Amino acid sequence: MIRHLYCTAGAGMEELLAEEVQHKLCAFQVEQIPGRVFFCCSADMYTVTQLKSAERLFLLLRKAEPISLPKNPAKAAAVIKERVVGAPDIWKQTLLTWTAIQEELQSSQQRGHKRRREEDEEERSTVADESTHTLTSSTHLLQKPSEMDKESHQHTPSFRVSCRCSGVIARSYTAQRLSRTIGMAIKEHLGWKVDLREPVLEVNVYLSDDHCVVGIPLLKHPLASRSYMKHNGLRSTIAWAMTSLCPKQLNDCVILDPMCGVGAVLLEAAQEYSNAVFLGMDTETSQLQKAAENLKASGMEGRVQLLRSSAMEIPLADGAVDVVLCDVPFGRKFSCSSDMPTALPHLLREMERVIRVGGHLVLLLSLQLSAQLKKIICTHKHNQHLNSSDTNNVHTDPSNTCNESTDRPKTLTFHKSSSEASNTPLLISSLQAQRTHKVSLGSTDAYIHTYTKIQHSH
Incomplete structure (x- = not known):
């Protein structure tokens, strides 16, 4: 019918x-x-x-x-x-x-x-x-x-x-x-x-x-209210969208969420893909405990492994995972909101390091962090210009910041965090931008950014 x-x-x-x-x-x-x-x-x-x-x-x-x-x-x-x-x-x-x-x-x-x-x-x-x-x-x-x-x-x-x-x-x-x-x-x-x-x-x-x-x-309550989420984190529809916007199907892949919280993103991915291996990391024991309870409620205990570790120092070998899915905290996980923009470059570097060539990075970022990300995206030609410059500022070609649909590889360029002694720019030339999608989180908006690793980092 x-x-x-x-x-x-x-x-x-x-x-x-x-x-x-x-x-x-x-x-x-x-x-x-x-x-x-x-x-x-x-x-x-x-x-x-x-x-x-x-x-x-x-x-x-x-x-x-x-x-x-x-x-x-x-x-x-x-x-x-x-x-x-x-x-x-x-x-x-x-x-x-x-x-x-x-x-x-x-x-x-x-x-x-x-x-x-x-x-x-x-x-x-x-x-x-x-x-x-x-x-x-x-x-x-x-x-x-x-x-x-x-x-x-x-x-x-x-x-x-x-x-x-x-x-x-x-x-x-x-x-x-x-x-x-x-x-x-x-x-x-x-x-x-x-x-x-x-x-x-x-x-x-x-x-x-x-x-x-x-x-x-047809139902009394929303489809978005997942019965297996005993502890709510990121809205389930947005968590699913991150998986959906990944440039490849996730079966037979190793998927990492280095800042998993209560496990919302990994749970949505695990519901869709039965042949993937999932790893969730977080620094907070209380968050990992809630994630474990969500996994138990969903019947996914054996498919998602949890580990207490920092995303700033991911304990995995280079190229160990196929996909990184990450809801980057909007400044709440650090002492103040200004710390996340400082930490973002090093976080990206670690995520990029553990992704294999041909793998993918999917990030959910606040408007503020998305704006920062756009400012540090430049072409290889501009990257060479930066390398020849003795400056601590990132200069971005405006023609490249808004043209996200181009087929040419994009380069993530940023400085080391304040905890690092050197002021030499830390360059990532291996991530190619695929898609940016704006979503609403209710009280605020955010962007889902997707990248493909096209070569080994230098």
């Missing part, structure tokens, strides 16, 4: 989500707008709930042109009834589809419980059968069967409206006022029952200058 669905996504994640639904679900009619990706697919719903770059999953009820509401309340209600609510038959069919999807997901959950019980019996495990990590973060969020069977099969399910608006319409109407108006229109037009506390259905409405979108969530 073909379903018309959409997912919400964090800023900067829309393109990655569109690629993921096409690759994993063979989706078609894929369309992305800021914060949302629409698609059609016939994949089973358990597979759909395994999307890693999405925030929430919805059954699409209506996608229309933007609406303009008159200031007169009665006229505005009439417009909403016609343009937002529309024909009752569409809602009835959507309710039937929603119910069928819930039943399908319930069946998947029950099969998952049964598989987990059988595995526990075979292994004679004493661990309680929660089976959450088998189904990841999705099916345990469903409606209770008794609720669904009791109400959603009826023609008058309970519901509430959650509305978000922006642009011109937001200057005349609050989201709360629009939610009430839309809710009254649905009640009058369809006969559904309003329940603001524990409704069977939640109707989500998004109104902007460009779109009018109406959908019904």
Whole structure:
């Protein structure tokens, strides 16, 4: 059965989500707008709930042109009834589809419980059968069967409206006022029952200058809430994006995170690639303990090795790993925010050293550190100019800082940290820039930078 669905996504994640639904679900009619990706697919719903770059999953009820509401309340209600609510038959069919999807997901959950019980019996495990990590973060969020069977099969399910608006319409109407108006229109037009506390259905409405979108969530909580993350670190969707943006597939690779924290990046990579070897390092024992608990919850204890060590002195041989994935701390791991820009050059040098030729470096950097990184990128020609200069300043050719799509290799050029006696520039001429992708971390933005090691360092 073909379903018309959409997912919400964090800023900067829309393109990655569109690629993921096409690759994993063979989706078609894929369309992305800021914060949302629409698609059609016939994949089973358990597979759909395994999307890693999405925030929430919805059954699409209506996608229309933007609406303009008159200031007169009665006229505005009439417009909403016609343009937002529309024909009752569409809602009835959507309710039937929603119910069928819930039943399908319930069946998947029950099969998952049964598989987990059988595995526990075979292994004679004493661990309680929660089976959450088998189904990841999705099916345990469903409606209770008794609720669904009791109400959603009826023609008058309970519901509430959650509305978000922006642009011109937001200057005349609050989201709360629009939610009430839309809710009254649905009640009058369809006969559904309003329940603001524990409704069977939640109707989500998004109104902007460009779109009018109406959908019904298929799960109670976000797909981004991973059940195996007992201790939260980097947002799971961003951690997955770092893996996704790596220029190569990670199977049969050795992957290192030299500043792993609670292990979010490695866990997302390990969920995707079963034949890779993962190594996580951190200086904080408390962080490694939390990472170990996350690994245990996810069933990845044997696949991710943890080591207490400093990223400034990685205890690995040159060229020992295929990929380095690292969420570089935004100044919090050092005594003050100004220390990270000082430490960054040496951190990069160590990461580059342990990567083999042909391997990759993927970094998540704050805007400040990204700006520093751009300032120290220059061409080989400019690098030669720097070598012939007796100066402590890095001069960057502006024509090269903004042209990240060029095929010519880029060079990372920086000075040694203040702890080193020499002021001679420490040069890295072996990393070629591949891609820079901006993402939102909620309260701030960041960049994911990817590099390929093209030659041995000198």
